[in-house]
Amino acid sequence: xxxxxxxxxxxxxxxxxxxxxxxxxxxxxxxxxxxxxxxxxxxxxxxxxxxxxxxxxxxxxxxxxxxxxxxxxxxxxxxxxxxxxxxxxxxxxxxxxxxxxxxxxxxxxxxxxxxxxxxxxxxxxxxxxxxxxxxxxxxxxxxxxxxxxxxxxxxxxxxxxxxxxxxxxxxxxxxxxxxxxxxx
Numbered sequence: 001x002x003x004x005x006x007x008x009x010x011x012x013x014x015x016x017x018x019x020x021x022x023x024x025x026x027x028x029x030x031x032x033x034x035x036x037x038x039x040x041x042x043x044x045x046x047x048x049x050x051x052x053x054x055x056x057x058x059x060x061x062x063x064x065x066x067x068x069x070x071x072x073x074x075x076x077x078x079x080x081x082x083x084x085x086x087x088x089x090x091x092x093x094x095x096x097x098x099x100x101x102x103x104x105x106x107x108x109x110x111x112x113x114x115x116x117x118x119x120x121x122x123x124x125x126x127x128x129x130x131x132x133x134x135x136x137x138x139x140x141x142x143x144x145x146x147x148x149x150x151x152x153x154x155x156x157x158x159x160x161x162x163x164x165x166x167x168x169x170x171x172x173x174x175x176x177x178x179x180x181x182x183x184x
Contacts, residue, residue, distance in 0.1 A: 004038045004052040009095045009143055009160050016055045018048075018139040020075045024117040028058070028074075032115050035060045036070045044093045046131045048138035051094050059112075059135040063127055073120065076112035078136050080105035081123060088130045090144045096163045098156045102147045104133045 007014050021028060031054060039047040039060055049058040062070040085103040092098070107125040110132055114120055124132065134144055145156045 001037045002034050003041055004034050006038065006042060006047075006051050006093050007053055008164055009092075009145065010157050011094075013053055013055075014050060014094055014138070014143055015141040016050060017141050018050050018055045018057045020057050021113075024074065024113065024115065028056075029115060031058065032060060032072055036062070039070075039093070040067050042093050045127075046135045047093060048135040050138045050141070057139050059132070059139070061128070061131050061135065063131065072115040073110065073112040073132065073135075074114070074117075076110060076132065076136060076139075078132055079109040079111075081107040081109055088127075090130070090134055092134070092144050094138075095143065095145055095156055095160055098145065098159055100145070100148055100152060100156075102134075102144050104130055106130075108133065 031049065035047050035049065035052060035058070038052060039045075039062065045063055046059065046061040049056050057075045059073040059076060060070055061073070062068075082105050084106070086106040087101045087103045089099055090102045106129055107123065108129045109123050110120060112120045137144065137146075145153050148156070
């Protein structure tokens with residue numbers, strides 16, 4: 001298992017359209033395991049392969065409180081089942097520390113494959129419906145801030161830059177505190 005780097009907005013690779021998975025191979029299963037570990041480490045509830053610079057139609061989600069019920073969606077298709085939309089506060093691991101309301105259908109049908117290649121066909125609503133739509137957007141090169149005004153997009157970009165600089169400095173400070181190996 002390995003932690004994968006998560007791309008940050010406005011990285012242009014986040015705009016890449018994902019291609020379908022042809023076969024659930026051992027390599028895909030390893031990627032699924034790594035994505036789940038990465039999602040948990042980043043304290044997220046969903047992660048699309050596009051966010052870790054793998055541009056295939058693969059999503060992992062875990063909405064459980066104990067973070068012990070990951071779900072996998074390969075080649076997902078989502079069909080809205082209601083016309084009216086509901087507003088939800090969304091955030092994104094690729095847009096750290098930025099949250100805003102986005103309107104989406106509250107009930108959808110998900111058709112996909114699971115990690116073993118078995119068909120999934122279910123109707124979901126609430127947070128899972130919102131989350132799957134958010135992650136599906138990533139597979140199409142869409143980021144939740146695209147639903148916001150230009151001003152909010154600019155603010156989000158600026159905030160992400162600040163967050164990344166702070167994380168970089170914290171990483172440097174941790175590296176400075178770690179004992180350095182003696183040269184031999």
